[in-house]
Amino acid sequence: MTHESLWQIFINASLVNNFVLAYFLGICPFLGVSGKMETATKMGVAVTFVMVISAISAYGIHKVLTMIQAPFLELISYIVVIAATVQLVEMFIKKASPALFKALGIFLPLITTNCAILAVALFQTNKGYGFLESIVYALGAGTGFTLALLLMAGVRERADLATVPGIVKGTILTLFIAGILSLTFMGFAGLGTQ
């Protein structure tokens, strides 16, 4: 068990070790869905939700697998739970808000292969977090993901209007922006330490 306070876990996961900008997790949606502010917000919320659910399930699975002494099944069971959760979220959104369902499009099922979610489950197991800590950690990670996505979307909306050399347009420009964002997030180092 760690001695971090819940607040520290949250700050650590969302700002200091931002999942996207410090750990490079969830880069695919980060580059893919960050074109518009609105989609970015919704994507962030959906990912955060799946993260929290899968963190709770991962906590349970880890307990059970330790009990039956089958740690090698961890990875497989995590991924199955995540896939099932995503399917659930997909059905829910489809029913509750068809417009949002359309806006997220292909990226909704792709949440399954968002490495940030599997990483939340794996990291919390490695760090030995308890039930409450796991939830806070997942919330922090999700917030960090949403924050990075929003910042990126904001900058990209502006960058669309700027004149840039044709050869760097698209992925390359996005990568440079991401690099600069990542540099600024380094300023948060030291915030979360005891």
Add this chain to the structure above:
Amino acid sequence: MVNKKATTTKTGFFDQMASAPSTDEFIKGLWRENPIFVQVLGMCPTLAVTNSLTNALAMGLATTFVLVASNGLISSLRNFIPKQVRIATYILIIATFVTLIDYGIQATSVALHKSLGAFISLIVVNCLILGRAEAFASKNNVGLSLLDGLGMGLGFTFALSCLGALREIMGNGSLLNVQIFGEAYQEWIVMILPAGGFFTLAIWLLFFNVLKKKKMA
């Protein structure tokens, strides 16, 4: 589930290349359809573990193993897997091989396992592997699928090594842990930090874009 862009380019590719010799399946992954530089797939491990050439090579080879093995198995089972549950089946097969390589690396080199950390397990969600399973292995015979996996895997390793080498040389003044510059070399720390990963990938993509443009002109 597969990256939309990759799937569409793939179908176009099959139309033209239906009768190509099998060596082509191997070579295309290395260069013309390089997973990172051309298709921009599997970005997370690309950026996260390329702070040194050793890490990059290990990650690349581990991914190649999973890619070849899962491509082979999926292709041999392609007539038995029902269409509706194929993605779930693929993920399970991939997860099995990733667990194998995870324990394998842990058994051979604990230090390497530590420095790669959770990223070995995260090979499961590398979109490249699922992408190849869906776009290639589920439609072709075992031999071709193995070749395709090997080509793509080596192309992936090559790209990772490019990134890893550049970042290690500039950020650490060394290559494969051997110092290549004198004592006076001032390291660019930023290159081995996360931000350097984004910059290095952008620089390599830019380099290949310029090359492509020159070729066309």
